[in-house]
Amino acid sequence: MNERIAHAGLASRLVSAEQAAALIQPGMAVGMSGFTGAGYPKAVPKALASRIEAARERGEQFAIRILTGASTAPELDGVLARAGGIEFRLPYQSDPELRGRINGGQIEYMDIHLGHVAQHALFGFLGRIDLAIVEVTAILPDGRLVPSTSVGNNKTWLDLADKVIIEVNHRQPRAMEGMHDVYYGTAKPPHRKPIPLAHPGDRIGEPYLKVDLDKVVAVVESDAPDRIGRFAPIDEVSRSIAGHLVEFFRHEIRAGRLGEQLLPLQSGVGNIANAVLAGLHEGGFRGLTAFTEVIQDGMLDLIGNGTIDMASATSFSLSPEGVEEFARNIDLYREKIVLRPQEISNHAELVRRLGVIGMNGMVEADLYGNVNSTHVCGTSIINGIGGSGDFARNGFMSCFLSPSTAKNGAISAFVPMVSHVDHTEHDVAVLVSEQGLADLRGLSPKQRARAIINNCAHPDYRPMLQDYYDRALRDSKGRHTPHLLAEALSWHQRFLETGTMKA
Structure with missing residues (x-):
């Protein structure tokens, strides 16, 4: 055991990222932590990508369904997309490798309101969650988990997944403990109760994530930063x-x-x-x-x-x-x-x-x-x-x-x-x-x-818009929302053909 992994039972399940990745099978639906490049697992996905590449070299098909909180980073979405290891992805992404394969038709992608993901998973709309891989800051002696730099859908993945891999990132500040508020009062209709939050600062849950310890099949240690990038100066x-x-x-x-x-x-x-x-x-x-x-x-x-x-x-x-x-x-x-x-x-x-x-x-x-x-x-x-x-x-x-x-x-x-x-x-x-x-x-x-x-x-475009509107107002069959249907998307077509929307 160490200060970051203080539960004896979970400490005994400490394995390498490669050993953890070996537990992931083709076709699995995997809920992973991560939201806008923060709090995503960093070691296991890379090890999994290497495993998938080796399988492909042997002529074997190996791809999984991935559900997250939002976008992750090259160490997750990027490496798995490049390896051909993603069959399906939701709910939000920003990685160029992943985006290219989505738009190229190699990966199925479901865009969905972020506020809907957890309840759709709870309702069973997204199918079975075979495995959760969740980054945390630490594991307490009683098995509770100190969340990382994002919470996202972690509670849902931990609750619904058949098996769980916990990735403990030593790079995340240990002093984050106490910043989180995980609410466990959600339920399926019709047994829902009002959420007792009346001010952005209200704390209505607890600072920790809970997990059924019997579902934890591996604990992995990592020491890597979140995806960080510089914002351009305000222009x-x-x-x-x-x-x-x-x-x-x-x-x-x-x-x-x-x-x-x-x-x-x-x-x-x-x-x-x-x-x-x-x-x-x-x-x-x-x-x-x-x-x-x-x-x-x-x-x-x-x-x-x-x-x-x-x-x-x-x-x-x-x-x-x-x-x-x-x-x-x-x-x-x-x-x-x-x-x-x-x-x-x-x-x-x-x-x-x-x-x-x-x-x-x-x-x-x-x-x-x-x-x-x-x-x-x-x-x-x-x-x-x-x-x-x-x-x-x-x-x-x-x-x-x-x-x-x-x-x-x-x-x-x-x-x-x-x-x-x-x-x-x-x-x-x-x-x-x-x-x-x-x-x-x-x-x-x-x-x-x-x-x-x-x-x-x-x-530069105001006269063009005014001209379109005036002619639509004159020639459109309906006057409530005037449109010239033959021209309505012509600006986009002109851009595709000429590289500019200007006439």
């Missing part, structure tokens, strides 16, 4: 988008629809999200809260400077500097951050009741406010819907943010009709680009179209 486009949104919040306060502490914030990951968070601090906001999925650098900054008092999430997604800052001030963050299972962090009823303000990125929006956040030209998946739909459909207000163009102006983020719909016009309240902000609340389709063209579209 002027992101700063402009943030400025428009922060000013809009000020407008809502003046109108009496928001208070000075706003409402709990949900923020996607990336440059624009960090810019918005920085803008809140620069705008003088204080005493805010967050009920979100991911803690990134910008949110650590806001906790440190007092802009955010409390943040609830299910995972981290930090840069190298963010990792160092987190470790340096972990005692502060352990009091200000609660990590929960994603079935709680993304729970529709909680998002609705807490009045969460959702702020997420998008690929494109159309004239009437429908949003595509997952596909290029309707056919190629980028990452997945993630949790954006959980917050867009159920939150107090859903804001979607994007630069007005991409590919050096060759692509407009505002088009006549989106090539794929993730969030319908009914779930979209606000669209923001560096050009401006369109408040779509209370507007008819034609009113939304005018607001989006005038406020969000890039000047």
Whole structure:
């Protein structure tokens, strides 16, 4: 035994990653930990990939079904995809190797709201879970598990899997103990009780994961960092988008629809999200809260400077500097951050009741406010819907943010009709680009179209959108949501044929 593996029975099951990987058989459905590159197993998947490659060299087929919390990293998704070892994957991914094989048709992929995964698994909709592989920070003397840098669907995989492999990562801060809040009150309908959470900082569960010790077939030690990457410096486009949104919040306060502490914030990951968070601090906001999925650098900054008092999430997604800052001030963050299972962090009823303000990125929006956040030209998946739909459909207000163009102006983020719909016009309240902000609340389709063209579209594309809209208004059979069906997706087709949406 050691300080990280303090349970005698589980310490006796300590094996190498290769020995653990030998327990995984072709065709198994495996629930793995991991959410946005944090808290995923790092040793066993690599050993499994080597085993699969050896099997393929012998002419044997070897692939498994993989279910996670969200995206993982090259050491999991990447190596297994490259080895041809993934038959099916859900619910969210970001690895280039995996994405290429999904879009190439070699891997089946199910994109699903992150808030739905745990309950769909519990209901049996996703089939049997043969094995769980879960990274933890430590195993306590009584067998309880100290979670790692993400909680995700770990509770569900540990509960439902027939067998369990635990990977203890010595690189994860031992001082994280006490930061997590794992709620064990969920159940199948009709025996559900209300979730007793009324504030993002409420602790309603316990700081540990539980596992049936008889199901644990192996314990593996690792010592490796999470996937970390540097965020690009906040550019002027992101700063402009943030400025428009922060000013809009000020407008809502003046109108009496928001208070000075706003409402709990949900923020996607990336440059624009960090810019918005920085803008809140620069705008003088204080005493805010967050009920979100991911803690990134910008949110650590806001906790440190007092802009955010409390943040609830299910995972981290930090840069190298963010990792160092987190470790340096972990005692502060352990009091200000609660990590929960994603079935709680993304729970529709909680998002609705807490009045969460959702702020997420998008690929494109159309004239009437429908949003595509997952596909290029309707056919190629980028990452997945993630949790954006959980917050867009159920939150107090859903804001979607994007630069007005991409590919050096060759692509407009505002088009006549989106090539794929993730969030319908009914779930979209606000669209923001560096050009401006369109408040779509209370507007008819034609009113939304005018607001989006005038406020969000890039000047290079504004006349084209206006021309399409005017002709659709004149020639469309219906006048409620005017469209020229023969032209509605012509911008995407033109891009595929010529490399630009410009006529």
